[in-house]
Amino acid sequence: MDFFYWMTLTRAVEERALNLYRQGRLPGSYYTGRGQEAIAVGIAAPLRHGRDGDWLSPWIRDLGSYLVHGVPPWRLFSQFMGKAGSTTRGKDGNLHIGGEEWNIPCQVSHMADMIPLTVGAALAYRQAGEDRVALTSFGDAATSRGDFHEGLNIAAVLEVPAIFVAENNGWGYSTPIAKQTKVTELYRKAASYGIPAVSVDGNDVFAVYSAIKAAVDASRAGQGPQFVECLTYRMGGHAAHDKYESYMPMETLAEWSDKDPLKRLEAVLLGDRGMDAEQLESVRTRVRDEVRDAVDRADADAYPDAAEAHQGVFASAEDDAWPS
Amino acid sequence: MAELTYLEAINAALHDEMEADERVFCMGEDVGRQGGAFGATKGLQQRFGELRSIDTPVAEAGIAGVAIGAAMAGRRPVAEMQFGDFVSIAFDQLITCAAKMHYRIGWAVPMVVRCPNGGGVGGGPYHSQNVEAWFHHHAGLKIVCPATADDAYGLLRSSIRDPNPVVFCEHKFLYRREKSEVPTGEGGELVPIGKAAIRRPGDDLTIVTYASMVRLATAVADQLAEEGTSCEVIDLRTLVPFDAETVLESVRRTGKALVVHEDNLTGGFGAEVAAVISQHAFESLDAPVTRVAAIDTPIPFTPVLEREYMPTEDDLLAAARDLAAY
Secondary structure (H helix, E strand, C coil): CHHHHHHHHHHHHHHHHHHHHHCCCCCCCCCCCCCCHHHHHHHHCCCCCCCCCCEEECCCCCHHHHHHCCCCHHHHHHHHHCCCCCCCCCCCCCCCCCEHHHCECCCCCCCCCHHHHHHHHHHHHHHHCCCCCEEEEEEHHHHHCHHHHHHHHHHHHHCCCEEEEEEECCEECCEEHHHHCCCCCCHHHHHCCCCCEEEEECCCHHHHHHHHHHHHHHHHCCCCCEEEEEECCCCCCCCCCCCHHHCCCHHHHHHHHHCCHHHHHHHHHHCCCCCCHHHHHHHHHHHHHHHHHHHHHHHHCCCCCHHHHHCCCCCCCCCCCCCC | CCEEEHHHHHHHHHHHHHHHCCCEEEEECCCCCCCCCCCCCCCHHHHHCCCCEEECCCCHHHHHHHHHHHHHCCCEEEEECCCHHHHHHHHHHHHHHHHHHHHHHCCCCCEEEEEEECCCCCCCCCCCCCCHHHCCCCCCCEEECCCCHHHHHHHHHHHHHCCCEEEEEEEHHHCCCCEEECCCHHHCCCCCCCCCEEEECCCCEEEEECCCHHHHHHHHHHHHHHCCCCEEEEECCEEECCCHHHHHHHHHHHCCEEEEEEEECCCCHHHHHHHHHHHHCHHHCCCCCEEEEECCCCCCCCHHHHHHHCCCHHHHHHHHHHHHHC
C-alpha cells in the first residue's frame, strides 16, 4: 500500500509539474520519469532515510526516490519554479535536488559523474566503520561514459558498500540503446568488473524492491558493491521540449503502456492483495490534496533575493549550517 | 628543528594532519605501499593503514570523484594526481561536481587534489605542465602554489583544513631544491590561505610571482640591488583567493610591476594580476605592467628546447632592467 501511495504521488507531482511547464510557469525544461515510478520508489524504499541515513544519488527519472527519501513535495515544486524554497535556493533547476539533511547530493547534468561520488561516500562509510550504504541510479546511456567504468572498477577493488542501479529504458535522448552499446544487457558490464549483478523487471515495484533490498543488505553486511539493472521503457521524450514522436516507434510505446507500473500495482492490490477500489481511491484523494497544497505553497514562496547569486561559492568554517 | 626539503615538508604535513584528524586520508596511484611516485606519501600506509593511504586504479576522474563523495560524506581526502598533467582527466569532476556543489546546495566539499606541477625536470609535454590556470577561471576551487618548504608544509595543512576543494600545485622542480627549517608536529605552523608573502622588500619595482619563479625573482632582485634598483618580490602563495591588496599596496608604492610565472603567457594567471593592477593602480603606474612567462607552446622535452620554453633568470633580468630604466 505504501508503494501505491508513493508511486501515485510521484506520478501526480510529475503530471502537475508538466502542466505547469506547459502553462509557461516553469523556467527551463521539464524532465519526467513517467513509467519508471516503480524504480524510483523501489530503490529508495529499502534505504535508511535522513541525515545519518544512507546516501541516495538518483538520476533525472527518479523523482519518486526524493519523495521517499524525505524531500517534501512543495520543495520540489519550488525547485521547478526556481523559488527561494527550492533545495538549491533557485541556483539549479529540475531534479538537481539535494541537501545534507536527506543525505542526497545534488546530481549534475553530466552523465555518470555521480557514480564516483557515490563510491566515495561508500568508502567514507567503510572508513568510519558505519554500516551505511551509498546508492546511485543512472540511465543506460550513462554506461557509455568513463566515469561509469572508473567508478565501478574502483568500487570493486576497494570493496565499498555502493549500490549501482542502471535503469535500462532503451533511450539516451534520441539514441536507441543498440547505438549506445553492443552489450545491451547492462548487468553484464558490472559482472565484468567483478560486481555481483542482477537484472529485474523495472516495472514491477515488488521485483525492484526485493532486488534492491537484497543488494543493500549485502552491501551493509560488508559484501562490497552490488549492481541492479532495471528493465523499463521511457514513456515519452527526453524532456518536455523533445519531439520524441519523430524517432520513437509508437507500437513499442503502446506495448509498454500496457506494462505501466502503476496499473500493474493496482491490479496486484485489487487481486492477490484483496484490496478494494475505494481504498485505492482514498489514496488518490490524499495525493491530490497533497499535491494541491504543495503547489499552493510553492506558488506562495518568494523568488530568491538577487543577492543570492553572489553567495555560497565557497564554504567558510562558520557557514556550515545551510538553512533548510 | 630539522631542515626539510619541500618534498619532505609535504610528507610531514600529511603525517601531521593524519595524526591530528582521523578523517584525513590519502589516495591515488601508487600512494600507499610505494609512498607515491615522488615519495610524498611515504610511510603513511605503514603508519595509518590501507584504508587511510589508499592505492587506487589508474583512473584520475574516478579518484577525483571518489574524493568528492568521501569529502561530502564526512572525510577529508587528499587525492594525488601522480603528475599534475593528469588532472586534465579529473577536470570534469572538479569543475562539474566539486566546484559547484556548495554553491548549489550549501554542502561543503573539503578536499585537496595534489598536483605535482611544472617543468625544468626534463619531463616533456605530459609531465611538466603548469595546471593552475586551467582552474582559476571557474569559481569554487581554491588554488595554492607554494614556493618554499615551510609554505609547502603550512599551506598543505591549511588546505586540508579548508572546507573547500583545493587544487594544491606543488612544484616538482622545488621538491629537492627548496629546503628550510620547518617545525613539524606540535610545533608545526599553518600558513593562512589567501595571504601573499613579501619575500624581499623594495621601493623601485614590484615583481609579482609564485611557485618556482620566486627563486628566480629573488636572485634577480639581488642582482638589481647591486645595480642600484630596489625590487620588491611578492610571492602570491595562493591564486584563489588572490591577495590583490598586498600587490596593489606594493605597486602603488613602486609604480612599476613585473608579473612572472612559469606557466605560458596567454591567459595565464599573470593576465589577471596585470588586469587588476592596471585597473586599480593605474594612477600610480610609471611604466606598462609587464609580463614574463613561458612561450605559448606545449612544453618540449629535450633540454635545449625546454630551456627555450621556460622563462629564465636572464629573461627576468632583462625585463626588470627595462622597467627600471623606463
